[in-house]
Amino acid sequence: MPDPVPTFGLIVPPREGQIPPEAQHIYPDMNFIARGLGLVEMAHKDYDRVIADTADHAILLAASGADAVSLMGTSLSFFKGPDFNEKLISILKSATGLPATTMSQAIIDGLARFSAKKIAVLSAYEDDVNAKLCDYLSVYGIRVMKIAGLNIRNIADLPHISGEYLMARCRELLMQSGECDALLISCGGLRTIDLAPTLEKETGIPVVSSAVAGLWATVNLIGDQKHRDAFGMLFADPSQD
Structure with a gap:
């Protein structure tokens, strides 16, 4: 039997929780699900308003079948520095028991x-x-x-x-x-x-x-065996470097 297709849970800034269009463009063979934080402005006050909800969204994504989770908002995870970004990743992992990353990472x-x-x-x-x-x-x-x-x-x-x-x-x-x-x-x-x-x-x-690297890093939490270098150097086979 073929290996099961992994499902990646994405926590995205907009409230609508739509899957980023790049996901199915680059990874048509993967499954993605998403939840939205409800960010309105790229500003410190609004980051603070929504960031505490990331663990709850991650738990819901895990319950919906995610095999790995990612916070897909760059400034959401770098605005308080590297230590805070690492803390976010740790929170996501602890809340779900799954591999996790952020767009800033x-x-x-x-x-x-x-x-x-x-x-x-x-x-x-x-x-x-x-x-x-x-x-x-x-x-x-x-x-x-x-x-x-x-x-x-x-x-x-x-x-x-x-x-x-x-x-x-x-x-x-x-x-x-x-x-x-x-x-x-x-x-x-x-x-x-x-x-x-x-x-x-x-x-x-x-x-x-951010948009492309965020997906690349998320999928690499599980691993990707396909060559996708049509989308840029980031996807080139490291063995050919």
Whole structure:
């Protein structure tokens, strides 16, 4: 008999709890379920309002058949620093007895995949959240050469950001950043699935985006035997490095 298809439980910021579209695009052979936290604004006060509910959502996802769980909100897990992010992962594991990760951990894992220490960053955030992101990255020895934020506060505005606009901003940023090891696109609500292959081909540097890296890290909690390198360098076979 074939191995059972794993189910991944995603805790997503919007209240609607929709599965990110990248999930079935990249992993059509996997099962995903999701629950929404009800975040309205990418701001410290709103992060504090919803973050305590993550364990309850994780428990419900586990009860619905999840084999692993992930908090799919980057700023939700980096806004209080690396220790808080590690605490969140520990809480998710303890609450469910399942493997767990966060999107903030995923971007660190993704950058580590390329030993990236000097990066350019495009984010959705306002300046205060960008500052927290830079602080978070610096603890891992990652230097932000240049950061550009889209100054978005309300998460309802994120779906209106087009891929063409993001591509133009990424190209502009990379022209201004000097020599970098990688480009980070931070915020899981930015639709970036088509950006990485194009930008990587143009520049030769890897692109790590929250939306894609978050799923990559979540699926890797269980393991993935398929090659999916059409979606960028992050999915390349490590044995071919």
